[in-house]
Amino acid sequence: MKNNARKYVLDILVDIEKNNAFSNIAINRALKGKDIPNLDRRFISELVYGVLENKIYLDFIIGTFSKMKMKKINVKVLNILRMGLYQIIYLDKIPEFAAVDESVKLVKKVDYRSSGFVNGILRSFLRNKKDIKVPTMKEDKIKHLSITYSHPEWLVEKWMKEFGQDFTINLLKANNETPKLSVRTNTLKVTKEELIESFIKEDVKVFPDTFVKEAIHISHLGNIENMEIYQKGFFQIQDESSMLVAHVLAPKPGEFVIDVCAAPGGKTTHIAQLMKNNGKILARDIYNHKLKLINDNAKRLGIGMIKTEVFDAKELDESLLGKADKVLVDAPCSGLGIIRRKPELKYNKKPQDIEEISKLQLEILKNASKYVKKDGVLVYSTCTIEKEENMDIIKKFIKEHNDFEMVDVNDTLPSNLKSEEKFLQLYPNTYKTDGFFICKLRRNNG
Known part of the structure; x- marks a missing residue:
């Protein structure tokens, strides 16, 4: 074969x-x-x-x-x-x-x-x-690292300036490592222990030691979609860093949550799970076929509180102004934090792409903020490590919106991920997770 x-x-x-x-x-x-x-x-x-x-x-x-x-x-x-x-x-x-x-x-x-x-x-x-003669570090650092670790020169140069040589080399190495496959236990149907037992019966290798309590790392499995425990909705494939987003949002049963860039729905269904399938989630995206993924997953996972709608997050929906308890902006981004999973991203991106997408991210964040109730919460997340798409966006937003303030995310994080910063920035070389950014904002009563 x-x-x-x-x-x-x-x-x-x-x-x-x-x-x-x-x-x-x-x-x-x-x-x-x-x-x-x-x-x-x-x-x-x-x-x-x-x-x-x-x-x-x-x-x-x-x-x-x-x-x-x-x-x-x-x-x-x-x-x-x-x-x-x-x-x-x-x-x-x-x-x-x-x-x-x-x-x-x-x-x-x-x-x-x-x-x-x-x-x-x-x-x-x-x-x-x-x-075979690759240029040495002494001859040309950027070219050496670019060829050795197969990252484009512009990206190597950018990271060298931002992170320094040692961090960049470790980041380049980490981006070429095979990531563990993470799944999220669907606690609406099973416990983590029960899911682990089910995987072991299927001869799947299990690594339960994770940052997120409902996460499990697995390997040695074939076609996941053919597994009975997948079809029964006992778990959802999702990276640990992505799972942290719903925990930072901290939704409660009975609340109204809007996910403005929801597809393919990993975070949306996790939010519903944390809400114990009680309340209302409005999940939006610009493509019907992507919303179908959310609906299919929600049905498989036994979730009935998600309403999906085709809607462009760049537009403002005046019917939702000040209506939501919680809003999630999992913004479209360069994806340069998930090169381990999608290595083609490092070849497809150009410096101008980051500049262009950061404008879109700020526009989406501004619109989404208008849906938040007084004293409500807005979470902004990306799967990138570029500051132009992360803290730079937050700084620009807060400068223009003095009715919002940053909330320390550390209270919602596992102890080994807590830091002195109010936001969370993960790198593949620091915690062996996807590169991810999560920031929490609260709308004050002023």
Whole structure:
């Protein structure tokens, strides 16, 4: 099956590159409904993410040995080369000759004329791999780190200026690590202990030691959606850092909560869970198909208090002014805190993207703030580590809205995440979570 598995990998990588698809969506789309053994599913996932995480380094090697300019290499052929090199360099279980042989077989299926080219590049690398010369730190720090850890130069340079050399190197390393898969216990249906027992019965490896009380880390599982305990709504896939948002919001049963950028609904359903499925949540997004995800998950989890609506958070809904006890703005962002999960993000973003999205974030926050009751709470969160999208937004907002004040989030955090700051900023290299920002604001009575 491995040979077919490599064809799946190729199709997924091409989909990501040509269509700017998210890796998780591209994988799900390619494998959905296919009868693929769990071992092959894991191999496909490992190879897709491995190539994406190391793409700049792999392309550096290809560029070293190819007489053809990178831009002229067919996208399928280029990705077969990346796949072959990744297997040779990083996958000890696959013999070098097998990686070359399977790459040549695969390229013959998609572009027969390029088989000699692929064979030549991979064999040249095997003969000369000790001679690969990446610029040293002394020669060019930015280039060295960019190639070694496969992050674009502009991003390495930005982080070096903001965080310093040691922190940046640790961050780059952490971004290339495989994150644990976190799930949230649906306490409306089961206890954490009962869910752990259910996973163990399914031969799933469980790591219950987590920051968030309802979180569990798991591994060694196949297609989650086929699991009976998933279909019964015993858990929801969600990173721990994302789970912290609902705890900071601290909703109470009977309250009215608005989630202005709700899809795909992980935080929305968690809020409902903390409210014990008692009260009202208005969950909005700009796409109908994304709201369907929220409705489907809510039904599976046994939640009946969420109302979904298509609505653009950039617009102001005057019918909701001053109506909500709690409002969540989980703002659209650059996503540079979740590179571990979506490594393609580091190649898709440009410096101007951060500037543009920060304007949108402030606009959404201003509108959402108008829905908050006097003495009500507004939480702003992002899955990025860029200050322009995080504290800079909060500072600008508070400067223009003196009826809001920051609330210390530490009272709602686990003891090992508490800090001297009133807000929470997580980095992949500090707590092995996604990079996440959470800030809490209260509307005062003035």
